[in-house]
Amino acid sequence: MRSSSSASLAPARSFGSVRHSPPLSSGLAQTLSLLDAAAEQLMVHRDFQAAFDTCDRGLATLEQEDSRCGEFKASFCILGIQALAELNQWHGVLSWILQHYEYQEKIPAKIMQMCILLYTKVGEQATMQEAARLWLHCPSNSRLAGFGTVAELYLLHVLVPLGHVEEARELVLGEVGSGAFTEDQRQTGLDVVEEKERENQEPPPDPSRSPSPETSGHTVSPQAAVIQKLEAMLRFIYRRVLVSSTGSFPLRRVFLAVVLLYMLLVRMDPALPSSFIWISKLLQLLKQMWNTMFAPYYQALAHSKRL
Template identity: 75%
Template sequence: MKVMSSCSTCSVCSPPLTTSLAQTSSMLDAAAEQMMVDKDFQAAFETCERGLEILASMDQEDNRCREFKAGFCILGIQAQAELNQWHGVLSWVLQQYEHLEEIPSKIMQMCILLYSKVGEPAAMQEAARVWLHCPSNGRATGFGTVAELYLLHVLVPLGHRDEALELIDGEVGSIAFTEDQRQTALDVVEEKERQDQEPPLNPSPNAEITPHTVSSQGAVIHKLRTMLRFFYRKLSLTRSGSFPLRRVFMAAVLLYMLFLRMDPALPSSFMWISKLLQLLKQMWSAMCAPYYQALTQSKEL
């Protein structure tokens, strides 16, 4: 739906659409409807391809053509992923853009996330490296996000420590990251190296968690605990009438950590979730106990 919104804005702010552009705009709307409403992913992909064929014969320097092209590619990637045809996504995108460096940052982000999700991050290594080292892309909106995703979803999972450090400390890192972000990225690389050097966990479902296993998550758990305690101190400064706000804020933190920053299906997440719930219970008791005690006393009276 975001694609449709951007296209509508484009048609309002830009000069009137030509017949061909009006046709592609309608096709883009149709592809979005087939994707999101009808769930007909094959039809959506075919509509995207027809739209891209029309755009190929038009002026590629026109900003509206570029926007429509990116919209068709984004929907086409989603359709191929839904059809389990993700193997050919990168090559399909490269067919639409004459040079790899010209691929929009949003499409690069989607490709990195897609190949990471299906367990094939290496497929994006060379493409992302070339894209990030193109001087003109350093000024593109979303450059920093592409660099972050490349680091976290390609280099770190593949264990390419040297290239990761070069990315962080090199020219790309100086453009993409702030000083704090560079330090955080270095911490992530060091944590990954530490985990790789430790023996694998016992796969037995009845195996107990040993102190050594706990220590392997030590640095990450410490950061998580520090962050949550920081949130708690901020909330504790709030006076009367703020109890609903506290509950909403803590619920938001819980949802963010559980669903956006970790995958509960991964064994490595069990320790995270266990520690997180313990901390939340402690903070919940500290924040809510006075409220419930006062409520109980008032009922007894």
């Protein structure tokens, strides 16, 4: 997914909340150095594989007993998600996150938001359905600052696109929705759900009842449309010949014959199968025009011979 924006997923370079904490142990100092290196590889050098490898090494060095471990882990995971996305290895993002958090309910809100957006971007929202549902129904997560954003993303980018209108309505109106959405957001969410429900209730078009190309102007192929225009033009010329038949034979009729021959022999390739129907129609019209122009002459000549 090299087309994805690095700024959209990558965290800011500064990790001020970590730097101004109490003095770091030697292990955490090494971890912080790896975190800086991963950020530089991702955002400056754009070496995505090196950035991901550095994140993996940093996660392995974390001291679980330190209270700042959670901040470091989340930072490494944010950088790692961006690196995997840039490497087009997005399909492994959720499993990689679960290696470090073990349970979906323990994933930080910001990382859950990123995962929903990432899998939505690649059209794989269903991958996040179970994880997001478990996360939202975990009581401890309802107190997190990003809880409402996760609920909103889950509603708009997972449930509604997948057509799960009942679960979407329960999310908006149920216990989860009461804590996640304001009154205005709840009403907007219901409107979105009802619109999706109406779309689901519309019967699919019946192919057997679809109008045929002969009766529907919307289903006429480009070739058929061109043939219709050509036929209309030729009929116009034919009518002009009828009008001009009372005048002198000559120049006007010769000109019309030249135009038709030019269209027949120059503008169309007789070797193309697509030209056959055109040529057939032209020959029919030429025959009608010939009979119109010269039939009276031949009839008069035949009558004089009989006399």
